[in-house]
Amino acid sequence: MTPAARIAAAAEVLDAIATGLAAEQALSRWGRANRFAGSKDRAAIRDHVFDALRRRSSCAAWGGGLSGRALMLGLLRAEGRDPDEVFTGEGHAPAPLSPEERAAGDAPEGPAALDCPAWLSAELEASLGPDFEPVLKALQARADVFLRVNALKATREEACAALAAEGVEAEPFPLAPHALRVTAGARRIQATRAFAEGLVELQDAGSQAICEAIPLPAQGRVLDFCAGGGGKSLALAARAPALRYFAHDANPRRMNDIPARAARAGVEITRTEAPEGRFELVVADVPCSGSGAWRRQPEAKWQLDQDGLSALAATQAAILEEVAPRVAPQGRLAYVTCSLLDAENGAQAAGFLARNPGWQQESSLRLTPRDGGDGFFLAVFTRQGGA
Numbered sequence: 001m002t003p004a005a006r007i008a009a010a011a012e013v014l015d016a017i018a019t020g021l022a023a024e025q026a027l028s029r030w031g032r033a034n035r036f037a038g039s040k041d042r043a044a045i046r047d048h049v050f051d052a053l054r055r056r057s058s059c060a061a062w063g064g065g066l067s068g069r070a071l072m073l074g075l076l077r078a079e080g081r082d083p084d085e086v087f088t089g090e091g092h093a094p095a096p097l098s099p100e101e102r103a104a105g106d107a108p109e110g111p112a113a114l115d116c117p118a119w120l121s122a123e124l125e126a127s128l129g130p131d132f133e134p135v136l137k138a139l140q141a142r143a144d145v146f147l148r149v150n151a152l153k154a155t156r157e158e159a160c161a162a163l164a165a166e167g168v169e170a171e172p173f174p175l176a177p178h179a180l181r182v183t184a185g186a187r188r189i190q191a192t193r194a195f196a197e198g199l200v201e202l203q204d205a206g207s208q209a210i211c212e213a214i215p216l217p218a219q220g221r222v223l224d225f226c227a228g229g230g231g232k233s234l235a236l237a238a239r240a241p242a243l244r245y246f247a248h249d250a251n252p253r254r255m256n257d258i259p260a261r262a263a264r265a266g267v268e269i270t271r272t273e274a275p276e277g278r279f280e281l282v283v284a285d286v287p288c289s290g291s292g293a294w295r296r297q298p299e300a301k302w303q304l305d306q307d308g309l310s311a312l313a314a315t316q317a318a319i320l321e322e323v324a325p326r327v328a329p330q331g332r333l334a335y336v337t338c339s340l341l342d343a344e345n346g347a348q349a350a351g352f353l354a355r356n357p358g359w360q361q362e363s364s365l366r367l368t369p370r371d372g373g374d375g376f377f378l379a380v381f382t383r384q385g386g387a
């Protein structure tokens with residue numbers, strides 16, 4: 001496919017997303033209907049689609065509308081490219097620009113220039129303070145791909161060498177002690193022996209840094225209460241494999257990959273639908289707005305609304321109340337979000353402490369995309385007394 005045909009395809013996929021399809025779904029549907037497209041074409045189309053979604057409001061301003069065609073036109077203008085070189089109508093290129101399209105479109109202003117949902121702008125600004133603009137700007141760009149080296153199987157240097165032998169270039173990343181930033185060959189990672197043999201696991205560097213900051217007990221049991229695919233338990237188990245790990249999720253199917261991932265990593269994680277007894281550490285990596293990870297899931301940025309945010313905050317508070325009694329005396333509760341919003345982070349931690357006088361906050365950590373990985377929040381609470 002020519003570069004212009006890829007842009008036309010991206011516009012088509014964006015139109016499908018606008019009808020309510022998830023981006024991944026729309027991309028696979030397009031791929032199935034256009035089998036002639038090779039893997040490089042599909043990757044390029046995907047990049048265009050995600051670039052436009054990340055910068056949807058500024059692209060809409062530059063392009064004069066929210067259709068796929070307008071968004072792609074806006075993306076070209078935002079990047080300082082000449083749309084007439086793409087909108088030629090030749091072959092599978094998009095049709096030439098109409099006089100209306102030429103006249104429409106302007107530089108974005110205010111929250112749109114930062115691709116910040118207007119309704120959330122004040123709340124994000126209050127949460128991020130002076131970081132507001134730089135963080136929002138960081139969220140307009142693609143995220144890096146990160147790996148966590150499994151310290152049980154390799155050093156960072158050994159993992160880099162093993163990956164390089166299979167065409168994946170990676171370098172140590174300072175945010176977390178076992179983090180690697182992939183600089184080339186990211187699409188090959190899951191086909192490498194280094195991955196299959198558990199030397200490395202895909203995990204954002206911010207997520208790794210959060211897992212490193214969770215204090216682990218000397219012995220006993222750890223419950224990952226909102227385990228999903230098990231990313232947090234896998235990282236904790238690599239730090240202290242002698243502890244016993246239990247993974248739980250309200251939607252147990254989300255944990256389907258845990259056995260294979262744990263086997264590759266050489267650790268043991270037991271899935272449970274009904275955790276029993278008390279745990280020395282409970283990790284609650286709660287469902288959240290995902291605002292810290294909007295670079296990877298840009299649709300979420302535009303789907304969130306006030307009702308959704310309030311519902312998430314209520315769920316987070318309810319999960320904290322549900323897990324607190326499962327923590328053993330003197331044990332710890334680690335509350336984690338990948339949110340940038342105080343309503344889901346500091347305010348949630350303060351609410352928990354106000355409702356539960358037998359608890360203290362031991363530490364907290366806030367990361368934003370300015371630190372290099374996704375944005376995260378961690379609050380570690382300790383349970384006082386012997387009851």
Ligand SMILES: C[S@@+](CC[C@H](N)C(=O)[O-])C[C@H]1O[C@@H](n2cnc3c(N)ncnc32)[C@H](O)[C@@H]1O
Nearest residue numbers: 226227228229230231232249250251285286287
């Ligand atoms: C942020 S994701 C977890 C990501 C995962 N810990 C990881 O590191 O890969 C949140 C998870 O919480 C689960 N969840 C939602 N509500 C829940 C609840 N009330 N109790 C337990 N899990 C819940 C969701 O199904 C989802 O898998």
